[in-house]
Amino acid sequence: MAYAAYRESFGANRCDTPTEEHGQIQELVVLDFTVPSRDAFAVRRLLASCPDTGVVRCVPRPHDSRVRLEIQLPADRVPEVMHVLMISLPSGEMGALTSWRRHLTGHGMTHGF
Incomplete structure (x- = not known):
């Protein structure tokens, strides 16, 4: 399954489930960010x-040398992450910002998340 193949496995910058901070569960969102394929590793670095942030999926675009990265992050860190990406990689293109639940539903995973 391609989804699992691009999943971060080192644990340095991933967050599998919402974590509790001060008694509240963090809301997770997914940001689509498209970059030239040569810059995908730079985005991961x-x-x-950025705490609790990581690339969930890397999807090659069929007719150019670009990839769409699906980045999982806490909803309260969206401005910080967008700022880091825009300053460091001006050639990138911001895409949709969706909830984690909607992201999973879009990939056919609706079983209790």
Whole structure:
């Protein structure tokens, strides 16, 4: 399954489930970010400095040398992450910002999340 193949496995910058902070569960969102394929690794390194943020999926675009990265992050960190990406990779294109639940539903995973 392609979804699992691009999943972060080192644990340095991923968050599998919402974590509790001060008694509240964090809301997770997914940001689509498209970059030239040569910059995909640079995005992963940039996101390592952002807590609870990581690339969930890397989807190659069929007719150019670009990839769409699906980045999972807490909803309260969206402005910080967008700022880091825009400053460091001006050639990137911001895409949709969706809830984690909607992201999972879009990939056919609706079983209790």
